[in-house]
Amino acid sequence: MxxxxxxxxxxxxxxxxxxxxxxxxxxxxxxxxxxxxxxxxxxxxxxxxxxxxxxxxxxxNESARTLATKKSFMVGLVWDTDHRRPGWRHPFFQEILIGLKTALSGRGYHLLMLATSGDMGGERTEDAYVRAVRRHNLDGVVMIDSGTWDPSLRQLSESGIPCVSLDRPVEGSRATYVTSDNAGGARLAVQHLHERGRRAIATITGPAHTRPGAERLRGYREELSRLGLPQRPGFVVEGDFYLSGGHAAMRRLLEADERPDAVFVAGDEMAVGALRAIGEAGLKVPEDIALVGFDDIEVAALVPPSLTTVAQDKAGFGTAAAEAVVSMINGADTPPPRILPTTLVVRGSSTPPL
Amino acid sequence: MxxxxxxxxxxxxxxxxxxxxxxxxxxxxxxxxxxxxxxxxxxxxxxxxxxxxxxxxxxxNESARTLATKKSFMVGLVWDTDHRRPGWRHPFFQEILIGLKTALSGRGYHLLMLATSGDMGGERTEDAYVRAVRRHNLDGVVMIDSGTWDPSLRQLSESGIPCVSLDRPVEGSRATYVTSDNAGGARLAVQHLHERGRRAIATITGPAHTRPGAERLRGYREELSRLGLPQRPGFVVEGDFYLSGGHAAMRRLLEADERPDAVFVAGDEMAVGALRAIGEAGLKVPEDIALVGFDDIEVAALVPPSLTTVAQDKAGFGTAAAEAVVSMINGADTPPPRILPTTLVVRGSSTPPL
DNA sequence: CGGTTGCATGAAACCGGTTACAGCGAGATG
DNA sequence: CATCTCGCTGTAACCGGTTTCATGCAACCG
Missing domain, CATH: 1.10.260.40 (lambda repressor-like DNA-binding domains)
Structure with missing residues (x-):
């Protein structure tokens, strides 16, 4: 009983x-x-x-324990959902989050989603994040690139709180970042197009002010020189990582005097836009123009023709961020930036070869 | 100075x-x-x-405050990432999360992502969630339908902790749920196809054991009777909400004696699979077969032909869940289940009419 | 003018853990 | 046998808030 x-x-x-x-x-x-x-x-x-x-x-009681030890075993996630175009979605936020949560849980940490400076009422100050972290005794913070640069983030990374940023370099004695090998991925793409016999290879880039945008462009240029192909100014058009931007950029490429026979598009969503623009112009992919995207988002495999693309190690982001932040929490030296390898996924938009 | x-x-x-x-x-x-x-x-x-x-x-110091008041102003998010097919993604988890976080922040609450019973090490017991909630003095919990039924969830909802579930009915004195008007959405779809002149309307359902799956099928049947159309057993094929299941189900429909001239597919991802199967059979959408999906996920607009679909109020899920859980935390009576309206988004896969 | 009322405040206990320090008994040592 | 170690445990202070209760004081009332 x-x-x-x-x-x-x-x-x-x-x-x-x-x-x-x-x-x-x-x-x-x-x-x-x-x-x-x-x-x-x-x-x-x-x-x-x-x-x-x-x-x-x-x-x-964890509150009592935290009070006594000043360790909360919680990591904050800074993920700004404001300042955004409505409907903005990180290309693979969900995969990152799964990786992050799993890796943190395995190490005994929980993940606290921090309110954004925008969506908490009166407390809209520049140090809102730092305040939140201190109030809750958070042991560390992971920030996911918000596209726009919030000054609060700088304050946070420089505050001395263990801090890991995704896809954006940060300053601060206990701050580091995780990113894909964007330049390397771009080189893979260009090299692949070259192997397929393409020689007039254009690119649609991400916004120049974003790290991935700039790096992918750098990789594109480097690989062109390595292959001995000329750099044609008209072959570089800036996009915005969104579908509509990719569509517009592709139209500009098609209207130019010289038509490329391949385009490296620095983001899958833009690539889908480009695909559409090409179709509207009465041309065919890959026969007239081959396309390689970047990210390997879900749609890439679904859209016809399916998109050859540079895949990022999505879950790896989360895992790497968790490792870095936990090691810093445990007193280790600030680890160097972590560059995750990328891989080429060959699909229909670049095959068969010419 | x-x-x-x-x-x-x-x-x-x-x-x-x-x-x-x-x-x-x-x-x-x-x-x-x-x-x-x-x-x-x-x-x-x-x-x-x-x-x-x-x-x-x-x-x-929030820990001290929580210790003294027993209110943490934190809501737990239960989101099981195990037991899943690899790569499983909730169709619009990110939108729900944005809505949830924003609504909670606006009400002064933070969101704590709970470790799953699977990914915490030794503590793998049935009451893992309840334990986590109690340890951290969480004020309430939101659980997002994990597809599979975890007995821990039942324990949680019946524990008396304010609890809101998404897309799955729950029991418990302080538990309620939020869902879309799945049956109503299905009726919209069938009605639309009927208006477009289709009469042989089949359906590809979700798994029968899921609430949305069952409800959408119910709506389909109801609308058929309302319109005076016959219920043909062969016109109902069960899918699994995934692309491959939609593909397989569509093939079964095409192999049958009588071919439908329209299909209501109870999920966009399955609809993309169906689209493919139809193409492979040498038929055209919407000329030979019209298609209406459900969810309005991102791909729906991108795939050709773009998909007519029943849209769910994605952000509304998060907002409604936040409202419900906070009102319960504040001592209000347990609110009744919240049924969110759905809307029909007409695109290419069902137009032009026959 | 004594007594009541109400406002503003302080003292101290309390929330539920952790941890520095002291103490105690048993076995080892000289 | 006195002493020293060592292993184990208890006492009590502490973490940083909140809250009950008591109290001082001024205004108000008859």
Whole structure:
């Protein structure tokens, strides 16, 4: 009888450490040690404490623990959902989040989504993030590139709180970042198009002020020179990472005097826009123009023709960010920026060769 | 000079309430009241406290506050990333999350992503969620339908913690759920196809054990009877919400004796698969077969022909969930299930009419 | 003018953990 | 046998807020 009742209560009981100590006939200190420094407490005592704890469903109160230790085992996620075009979506936010959450959980950390400077009411100050972190005793922070540069982010990265940024370099003694090998991926793309016999290779870039945009353009240029192909100014058109921008950029490329026979598009969403513009011009992919995108988002495989693209290690972002932030929390030196390898996924938009 | 230093320090100082009280020449109790019960403290005193607080950059410690009040102003998000096919993605998780976070932030709550029973190490027990909630003094919980039914979820919803589920009915005195008007959406789809002159309307359903799957099928059937169209058993094929399932289901429909001239597909991803199967069979959409999907995911607009579909109020999910959970936290009666309206988005796959 | 009322405030206990320090008994050592 | 170690445990202070209760004081009333 009794055990059953106890089992039932276990979900509900709000036993404190003193209660548990009383039941075991030991002091709260010993109970605390039984959990946090098991090796320092006598084996029999420890066993009894743990057993009794299970019976009465004792759960340590994390707020009290955080208060005493100043460690919350929580990492903040800064992800600005304002300042955005309506409907803006990070190309693979969900995959990053899964990777991040899984890796953090595995290391004993939880993830707290921080309110954005925009969506908390009166507290709209520049140091809103820093304030939130301090209030909640967060051990570290991960920030996901918001496209626009929020001065609060700089404050945060320079505040000395362990801080990992995705896809954007940051300054600060305990700040680092994770990014894909954007230049390398671009080189893969250009090289692939070259192997397929294309020689007039244009590019639609991301916004110049974004890191990935700039890096992918750099890779494109580097690979062209390596291959001994000429750099034609008219072959570089800036897009905005959105479908409409890709569409517009492609139209500009088609209207120019010289038509490319291949385009490296620095983002899959833009590539879908480009695909459409090409279709509207009465041309065919890949026969008239081959296309290689970047990101390997879900649509890339679904749209006809399916899109050859440079794939990023999406879950790897989350894992790498978690590793970096946890190691800094544990006192390790600030790790260098982590560059994740990219891979080429060949699909219909670049095959068959000419 | 001094003010500047103070401003600088403000980010760093770890002033406590006693420190602040000392500086103002009042007791900690008064400071606490100045923040939490402003009306009960003398106007001049209050002003001075707030001003000084700003100067020295005082920030209340949330752990201490939670410890004392047992309110954490945090809501847990249960989102199981295990048990999944690799690469599984909720059709519009990101939009829901944005809505949820924004609505919660606006109400003064933060969102804590709970580790899944799977990804925390030793603690893999059935009451893992309940334990996490209690340890962190979470005020409430939102659970996003994980597709598979985890017994821990039932424990959670029946634990008496304010709890809102998305797309799945739940039991529990302080538990409710938010869902789209799936049946109504299905009726819209069928009605639309009927208006377009189609009479042999088949359906590819979601898994029967999922709520949205069952409801959409119900709506389809209801609308058929309302329109006086016959229910042909062969016209109902079960899919799995994934592309491949939609593809397979469509093939079964095409192989049958009687070919439909329209199909209501209970999910956009399946609809893309169906689109493909139809193309492979040498038929054309919408000329031979019209298609209406469900969800209005991003690809729906991108795939050719673009997909007519039943749109769900994606951000509305998050907002409604936030409203419900916060109202329960504030002691209101458990609100009834919230059914969000759906709308028909007409695109190429169902136009022009026959 | 004594007593009531109400406002503003302070003292101290409390929330539930952690941890520095002291103490205690048993076995080892000189 | 006195002393020193060592392993284990308890006492009590502390983390930084909130809240109950008591109190001082001024205004108000008859």
């Amino acid at each position: 009794k055990p059953v009742t106890a089992r039932c209560d276990s979900v509900w009981s709000v036993a404190t450490i003193r209660e548990l100590a009383r039941l075991c006939g030991v002091s709260p200190a010993t109970v605390s040690r039984a959990f946090n420094n098991p090796e320092v407490v006598n084996a029999k005592t420890r066993e009894q404490v743990l057993r009794t704890a299970r019976q009465i469903g004792y759960l340590p | 001094k003010p500047v230093t103070a401003r600088c320090d403000s980010v760093w100082s770890v002033a406590t309430i006693r420190e602040l009280a000392r500086l103002c020449g009042v007791s900690p109790a008064t400071v606490s009241r100045a923040f939490n019960n402003p009306e009960v403290v003398n106007a001049k005193t209050r002003e001075q406290v707030l001003r000084t607080a700003r100067q020295i950059g005082y920030l209340p």
